[in-house]
Amino acid sequence: MIALENLTVRFGGLVALDAVSARFGEPVSGIVGPNGAGKTTTMNVISGFLTSQGGRVRVGDTDLLDLPPYRRTRWGLRRSFQREEIAGDLTVEENLRAMLDNLPLSRADKREELARALDFTGLGAERHRLGATLNSYERRLTDVARCVIGRPKMILFDEPAGGLTGEETEHLGALILAIPGQTGAQVLVIDHDVDLISRICSQTLVLDFGRRIAFGPTAAVFDDPAVKAAYLGLEAEDAGA
Numbered sequence: 737m738i739a740l741e742n743l744t745v746r747f748g749g750l751v752a753l754d755a756v757s758a759r760f761g762e763p764v765s766g767i768v769g770p771n772g773a774g775k776t777t778t779m780n781v782i783s784g785f786l787t788s789q790g791g792r793v794r795v796g797d798t799d800l801l802d803l804p805p806y807r808r809t810r811w812g813l814r815r816s817f818q819r820e821e822i823a824g825d826l827t828v829e830e831n832l833r834a835m836l837d838n839l840p841l842s843r844a845d846k847r848e849e850l851a852r853a854l855d856f857t858g859l860g861a862e863r864h865r866l867g868a869t870l871n872s873y874e875r876r877l878t879d880v881a882r883c884v885i886g887r888p889k890m891i892l893f894d895e896p897a898g899g900l901t902g903e904e905t906e907h908l909g910a911l912i913l914a915i916p917g918q919t920g921a922q923v924l925v926i927d928h929d930v931d932l933i934s935r936i937c938s939q940t941l942v943l944d945f946g947r948r949i950a951f952g953p954t955a956a957v958f959d960d961p962a963v964k965a966a967y968l969g970l971e972a973e974d975a976g977a
């Protein structure tokens with residue numbers, strides 16, 4: 737269970753998150769909303785890049801907001817970025833080892849975690865390639881491998897399918913769905929792609945202008961008139977209306 741309680745973030749006069757609460761109980765859940773809705777801000781609060789003006793993020797007995805960011809990583813929090821941060825001058829394996837460096841695991845455990853992450857993402861054959869030589873999908877997979885390594889408890893993906901083809905998105909969705917069974921971690925996927933979220937998330941929070949406009953089983957949420965209105969507004973903008 738991941739419980740967001742009353743998360744509030746202001747940037748000057750702009751309220752990026754307005755007392756947002758939601759309790760995620762499913763292995764894979766989603767946070768969606770149009771551009772600027774507050775999705776990345778939510779992720780930044782959970783991971784510690786931003787401080788919430790009040791509120792809590794409870795996972796089991798832990799309030800993540802009480803821990804400094806590096807302790808959140810040691811606790812088991814992982815995140816991906818909208819632009820994945822893979823070092824171009826390090827190999828795939830070295831990128832993964834850099835993640836393991838900060839974790840309190842024995843050498844043998846680290847070796848095993850590395851092998852499992854490479855195997856899970858299908859990157860075994862690419863382990864000695866430099867980050868700079870990877871295509872966008874391989875970079876994305878390396879990012880997923882960094883998230884599943886070292887016994888995570890909670891993984892946040894920020895627009896993981898950005899820039900991928902339909903087929904790659906489908907593979908990535910299947911991979912993300914397999915993460916809880918593989919690692920025991922609970923996963924939150926942030927996206928504006930309703931198709932991806934509908935396929936892999938059982939439960940979804942919808943944000944619009946920093947406010948929770950719907951929360952619940954994904955199908956019901958996308959059937960909600962308020963959600964349709966938020967997305968229809970978006971389509972109208974896209975059409976130049």
Ligand SMILES: Nc1ncnc2c1ncn2[C@@H]1O[C@H](COP(=O)(O)OP(=O)(O)O)[C@@H](O)[C@H]1O
Pocket residue numbers: 747750752769770771772773774775776777778
């Ligand atoms: N560091 C910042 N300083 C000022 N405003 C910000 C900052 N980060 C985000 N915002 C604003 O907060 C709102 C929510 O942004 P964000 O969480 O990135 O949206 P999303 O990820 O849903 O597209 C937007 O209006 C954005 O412009």
Ligand SMILES: [Mg+2]
Pocket residue numbers: 775776777818
């Ligand atoms: Mg964002």
